Amino acid sequence: MEFEKVFKNQYGYYELKKRPTAEERQAEFENEYFQNSMSSYEQQYEPAELVFFENKLKQKQYLIEQHAGAGAKRFLDIGCGEGFAISHFDKAGYEVTGMDYSHYGVSKHNPHMADKVIYGDCYRLVADAAKEGLKWDIINMDAVLDMVLNPKELIEKCDAILAEEGIFFIKVANNYSDLQIKLINEGKLKRDYWLDETGHPSYFNKDGLIALFDDCGYRCVDFVGDSFIDFNLLNENTNYYENKSVGKSCYRAKVELENMMHEKSVEDTIEVYRLLGKMGYGREIIGIFKRK
Secondary structure, eight states, rough: OOOSEEEOTSSSSSSSSSOOOOHHHHHHIIITTTTTTTTGGGOOOHHHHHHHHHHHHHHHHHHHHSSOOTTTOEEETOTTOOOOOOOHHTTTEEEEEEEOSSSHHHHHHHHGGGGGESSSSSHHHHOOOHTOOOOOOEEEEEEEETTTTTHHHHHHHTTTTEEEEEEEEEEOOOOOOHHHHHHHHHTSSSSOOOOTTOOSEEEHHHHHHHHHHHHHHHEEEEEEEEGGGGGGGGGGOTTTTTGGGGGGHHHHHHHHHHHHHHHHHHHHHHHHHHHHHTOOOOEEEEEEEOOO
């Protein structure tokens, strides 16, 4: 199926046909994502959400320690946002560094981690770190590659700061997925609601993310799907794109379900997510990559 405003690139994921300029992208970051008082960085989280965030970080730590090894303790979070990840890994005994365009998120939610964060454009910050000869064992990027103008360039720059046996831990939205396209073809979705022409130049899927890293010299050592929330789209009563009034209840149900699963077993929950990822499902997808 062809879409009006995106195309499938050589790696198999989608890109905007008309990409914003670097200047437009910078203005978007400054004026919307981090300066707007109504942004997500200004909200208060419910107790169940905070438990959910911590459970997800425990799952992240579990996966990282399976692939990076016990001695890998240098953790870099590019696009660290509100600072929950660096706070978690700091408490777990890691040497943490965050990079972010703005200080608002960390200042609001984890001010005790402010001195662990370097602020500015991620391309420049990574290049500066490489000049200084800095290295990290784990490079974490959560909702970053789909927002930057040139994902391949950022990966290649990060190669210079990743330790020889280090890993990339990459989380992106799973957009133009098989499920979403099926629902559009069946008329259950009227359009591609996830399209964001100013905020997201790239729209990843499992095969496309793996192919991109393969071209950069990295192999995928683990892959998981994350979140069942998009299965709500199959039910006309819980289709949160067509009926925005049910969005909050779908989100809360997702949080409750995934917290319940985590409480039963972290290991079994990860195995469920691996099967989800193997089939290309999950509202978000996570890939772990090491050098070939």
